[in-house]
Amino acid sequence: MTTTIDGSRIARRIRARVAEEVAAAAEAGTVPGLATVLVGDDPASAVYVAAKRRAVREAGMRDFHRKLPGQATQEDVAAVIDELAADPRVSGILLQLPLPRQLDAATLIDRIPVTKDVDGLTTASAGLLARGERGLRPCTPSGVIELLDAEGIALKGARVAVVGWGALVGRPLAQLLLRRGATVSIAHEHTTDLPAVTRAADIVVVATGVRGLVGSEHVAPGAVVIDVGIHRTPHGLAGDVRSAELDGIADRITPVPGGVGPMTIAMLMVNTLRAARWGAEREIVAA
Incomplete structure (x- = not known):
């Protein structure tokens, strides 16, 4: 029987x-x-920010929130980020994505000081990760590592297929796994003969944003499958993995919802706490 990994339970433990x-x-x-910055009226973004703010308050942290209209200019958003960056009460800044089309997200993200970059998305944070120096890591990849650790799944020497090359999950996750001694293959939805890559893996992490991309033909018996994708369908939420096909094939699998999603918010809380501590030290040192 395939065991479902209870990400909600693990996340609750971390948040406590x-x-x-x-x-x-x-x-x-x-x-x-934690300061959250929401631009515009995207319903999904509003729900995500509300959940993050609720987690902040439950953790006993200060909740700083800035809501800007959808027609806000680059200068408007930059001014808010600069204000929060200068506020000593603010340990971390999160700019909710996606932004309205008129805004340059990459430039705005890079205005966030590396010591307050709780999403781990600035160029400076990516550089610290690439160099193996201490920094704030992207929340979802960190959550995947925490899930695997909580399940007692050894990473050193494990063969891991990361399906997805994005800057939010795939690439930083590959680097985190390499630092833990895993042998990592990176693939994506355009990979020729994807099953040849994934069936050789002990652990398969799927983060492509393509609903139902991975199924029984992609997974070797006994493998661990981590599904990062989430999609709204007429029948409820679904992931990048056709999970029903893997029952009895995979050893363990994360559900959608209740798998990686809760871990992302839990790691945001961890990053905010770390940012407060490291900010007080006034410097970033090698790990």
């Missing part, structure tokens, strides 16, 4: 630990604060 550490920090006079 963060709340305990935040309470201890507050007694010492330091309360972490």
